[in-house]
Amino acid sequence: MRALMMLSAAAVVGGLLILIVVITVQGAGALSWAMVTQLPSGGYYLGKEGGLLNAIVGSLLLAGGATLLAGVLALPVALYLQRDYGGDTRRANLVRMSLDLLWGVPSIVYGAFGFTIMLYLGMRASLLGGILALTLVVLPIMARAMDEVFRLVSVSLKEASWALGATRWETMRSVVLRQALPGLLTAVLLAFGRAIGDAASVLFTAGYTDNLPQSLLDPVASLPLAVFFQLGTPFPEVQQRAYAAAFILLVLVLLVSVGGRLLASRMSRFSADR
Amino acid sequence: MSHISVRNLTVAYNGHPALRDVSFDIPDRQVTAIIGPSGCGKTTFLRCLNRLIDVNNSVRVQGQVLIDGEDIFAPRADVMSLRRKMGLLSQKPQVLPMSIFDNVTYGPRLHGVRKRAQLEQIVERCLRMASLWDEVSGRLRAPAAELSVGQQQRLCLARGLAVQPEALLCDEPTASLDPISAQSIEQLFMELKNDYTVVLVTHILRQARRLADYLVFFYMGELVEHGPAQQMLSNPSDPRTRKYLEGVIS
Numbered sequence: 001m002r003a004l005m006m007l008s009a010a011a012v013v014g015g016l017l018i019l020i021v022v023i024t025v026q027g028a029g030a031l032s033w034a035m036v037t038q039l040p041s042g043g044y045y046l047g048k049e050g051g052l053l054n055a056i057v058g059s060l061l062l063a064g065g066a067t068l069l070a071g072v073l074a075l076p077v078a079l080y081l082q083r084d085y086g087g088d089t090r091r092a093n094l095v096r097m098s099l100d101l102l103w104g105v106p107s108i109v110y111g112a113f114g115f116t117i118m119l120y121l122g123m124r125a126s127l128l129g130g131i132l133a134l135t136l137v138v139l140p141i142m143a144r145a146m147d148e149v150f151r152l153v154s155v156s157l158k159e160a161s162w163a164l165g166a167t168r169w170e171t172m173r174s175v176v177l178r179q180a181l182p183g184l185l186t187a188v189l190l191a192f193g194r195a196i197g198d199a200a201s202v203l204f205t206a207g208y209t210d211n212l213p214q215s216l217l218d219p220v221a222s223l224p225l226a227v228f229f230q231l232g233t234p235f236p237e238v239q240q241r242a243y244a245a246a247f248i249l250l251v252l253v254l255l256v257s258v259g260g261r262l263l264a265s266r267m268s269r270f271s272a273d274r
Numbered sequence: 275m276s277h278i279s280v281r282n283l284t285v286a287y288n289g290h291p292a293l294r295d296v297s298f299d300i301p302d303r304q305v306t307a308i309i310g311p312s313g314c315g316k317t318t319f320l321r322c323l324n325r326l327i328d329v330n331n332s333v334r335v336q337g338q339v340l341i342d343g344e345d346i347f348a349p350r351a352d353v354m355s356l357r358r359k360m361g362l363l364s365q366k367p368q369v370l371p372m373s374i375f376d377n378v379t380y381g382p383r384l385h386g387v388r389k390r391a392q393l394e395q396i397v398e399r400c401l402r403m404a405s406l407w408d409e410v411s412g413r414l415r416a417p418a419a420e421l422s423v424g425q426q427q428r429l430c431l432a433r434g435l436a437v438q439p440e441a442l443l444c445d446e447p448t449a450s451l452d453p454i455s456a457q458s459i460e461q462l463f464m465e466l467k468n469d470y471t472v473v474l475v476t477h478i479l480r481q482a483r484r485l486a487d488y489l490v491f492f493y494m495g496e497l498v499e500h501g502p503a504q505q506m507l508s509n510p511s512d513p514r515t516r517k518y519l520e521g522v523i524s
Contacts, residue, residue, distance in 0.1 A: 159326055160368035160430070164381040164437055165358035174380070179371040270417040272371045 023250055027243030035244055040210045052245055055226040057212055059249070061127060062222055063196035066134035070142050070191055073135075075184075078146035082176075084158070084168050096147070102140035108200035110136045115204040128216040130206025137201050138191035145190055149183030150176065157272055179271055182264040189260040193253050199224030223249040277302055278323065278441065278471065282337035285318050285327065292318045295337070296497045298490065300441075305463055305472045307486035307503070309479065311524055314492040316475040320443050323473065324360035325353050358385065361434030361470075363444040367426035369418035370433075374410050377418045377429055381437035396436050404432035404462060424455025431462065441471040448481065460485060479519070483507060491515045493523075 038051030077099075079085060081092050114133035123129055153176050161171040177184075199222070207219030208229070223245055230242035278300040285293040293315040300306050308316045321327040322339055325346060338345045346356050358381070370377050378397045379387070387393060397414065401407040406428040410421070418429055427447065434442065444463075448456035463472055463485055476482050482489060486503040491512075499506060499515045510516045517523045 154368075155329070156364060156366065156368050157370070159329065160362075160364065160370065161380070162329070163324060163326060163357055163360075163362035164384065164433065165354045166380075166384050167354060170384055175370055270371050270373070270419065272369050272419050 020250065023243055023247050027240065027245075027247040030237065030240040030244040031247065035241075036248065039212070052221075052223070052226055052241075052248065054210055054212055054221040055223045055245065056248060056252075058127075058206070058220040059196050059223040059252070061213065061220060062130045062134055062202060062206060063192050065127070065131035066138055066195045067142075067188060067192045069131060069135045070139040070195075071188055074139055074143035074146055074187075074191075077143045078150055079172065081143075081147045082150050083155075084172065096144075099140040099144050099147075102136070103144060106200070107137045107198050108203075111201040111204050114201065118205065124217070125205060125207030125219045126217045127206060127213045127220040130202040130220060130222070131216075133201040133205040134195045134198060137198055138195045141194055142187050142191040145187035146180075146184055149180045149187060152183065153179050182268040182271065185260055185264045185267065189257060192256055196253060196256075197224060197249065199228055223252075277342055278473075279340045280338070281340060283319075283322060283339060284336040285315070285322065286334045287330065288332045289334075292495050293322075293492075294495045296492075297337075298497060298500050300471060300473060301488050302471050303467060303469070304487035305467050305474055305485045306488040306490060307482040308473065308475045308490045308492060309477070309482050309518070310492035310498075311518070312477065313494075315495045316477075316492055317445055319492065320445050320473060320475050323441075323443055324357045324362060326357075326362070328353070358437050359440045361431075361437070361439035361442045363427070363431055363434060363442060363447040365446045365449045367423060367430045367450070369421070369426050369429055372418065373415050374418050374421070374429060375414040377433050378436050381433060385437060400432040400436045401429075403435055403466070404428040405458065406432060422455075424451050424458070427451055427455065427459060428462070431459070439470070441473060442466065444472065444474045446475055446477060448476075448478075479521075491518060493518070 032051075034049070035051040036056060037053060038049075039053050040050035077095065081096060110133050114129060114136070118125070118129050157175060157179060158171050161175045162168075166174070202222050203225065206222060208221050208225050209219045210221070211218075213220045226245040227242045227249070230238050230245060233239065279298075280300070281297050283293055283296040284291065296315075296319065308319060310316055318327065322335065323346075327333055327335060335347055337347075339347060341356070341359070345351065346353075370380055372380070375397055378400050379393045382393060382396050387396070398407060398411075401410065406425060409425060410416075410429075418426065421429060427450075431442075442463075448459050451459065460481065463474070466472060467487070474482075474485060482503070488500070489503045489506045490500040491498045491506070491510075491514075493514050499510060499512045506515065507519065510519055514523070
């Protein structure tokens with residue numbers, strides 16, 4: 001049994017390593033400074049000059065916007081699900097079940113749904129459309145992750161605050177949020193990681209362009225779609241660039257994840273009951 | 275100084291009685307120790323005094339707890355100001371996720387104290403009362419979670435004292451402490467009882483002997499006997515109290 005556990009653990013770590021190595025080796029040839037600092041020029045997709053700055057900036061804007069918007073919605077929902085407010089009432093459980101179902105909905109369905117709504121409203125594929133579709137994808141992830149984080153805050157910690165004459169809201173604001181902060185940050189990062197990597201939901205809603213967006217209503221490129229389109233071409237050098245794009249995406253996700261972990265561990269210095 | 279009297283207090287969880295028709299007066303400025311075997315209602319009783327019992331939705335409370343003649347369970351009673359009057363020291367020290375300084379000032383800031391100098395004064399006074407000042411005065415900005423468990427419990431005491439309570443409710447406050455820390459907490463109670471009414475729930479009979487001026491014995495949710503500690507320890511009137519004191523039931 002112990003051997004099986006070790007083997008499984010090794011498979012997880014090994015899988016990550018192999019993934020990083022393969023993507024790096026495949027993409028290394030195409031990786032250059034121009035790749036991350038330039039926009040694609042006319043013949044980029046035929047193997048000529050240019051870079052993927054449009055997709056990098058686009059992905060950061062899409063994922064950042066969606067994470068921000070989802071966070072604004074997820075935090076109050078997660079608070080409502082706590083015993084102190086909605087609690088374990090039927091209404092709260094209905095919300096929880098809805099979130100679980102939404103979590104399971106494939107992101108292409110959100111893309112198609114968003115596309116339909118946008119057609120109805122007469123909107124073009126745009127940064128705003130992409131952000132809204134991605135928000136739908138990450139909102140349930142973030143809300144449920146935050147819900148679990150809040151549920152880990154012990155009742156006796158809240159009681160310590162109530163016993164000093166604090167109201168429910170004062171306790172939430174000054175004690176529970178503070179105690180939950182590192183976990184909340186992890187929930188946000190989880191959502192960001194999911195958002196920046198999602199291709200299906202932005203395919204129809206955000207579109208693709210070689211330019212940087214000038215407003216929320218302009219179409220915008222993204223790294224997952226850059227990978228998708230480039231891998232689909234018949235030219236080996238363009239396909240190699242797809243791996244370079246995948247590598248950039250991977251590095252972005254790893255940077256955010258590692259940075260977030262460092263920040264979370266700094267913040268948990270003050271947590272009670274570590 | 276407020277006076278606490280309990281009248282016909284009955285508490286039930288989901289219809290199962292935890293306390294039955296309890297009536298007695300808690301003597302002012304003394305240590306009242308509540309003793310009795312596990313599950314006898316000691317903690318339930320204590321949680322009634324600051325209405326933390328309300329946290330549990332399935333609980334039903336009947337009867338009255340009068341503080342200076344006002345029933346704290348009356349519909350219009352102000353729970354927040356009641357809790358402010360009743361300092362709580364729980365079994366396991368629960369420091370708040372903030373610095374030592376902020377732990378002590380948490381209560382006063384909630385109740386409107388904003389001036390820096392005044393907050394600093396409160397911190398020093400309360401930490402001294404809890405005999406923690408000398409150990410932490412150089413690192414007030416450090417996370418409270420970094421203190422030892424014994425220090426954390428004294429910090430919790432200081433935090434409770436900072437809101438200027440009138441009584442201290444202590445629920446087995448030394449249960450998770452090492453003997454030396456426990457002793458220093460006991461020592462503090464002996465000093466604090468000059469200014470505060472102390473209600474101490476304990477399952478340690480020897481602790482009750484050391485500290486209590488007044489003893490209350492609960493058994494199976496019922497108040498069996500109460501009276502001055504000396505008298506009750508040397509000459510209990512109820513056979514169940516006698517058995518408990520002799521260690522036949524525990």
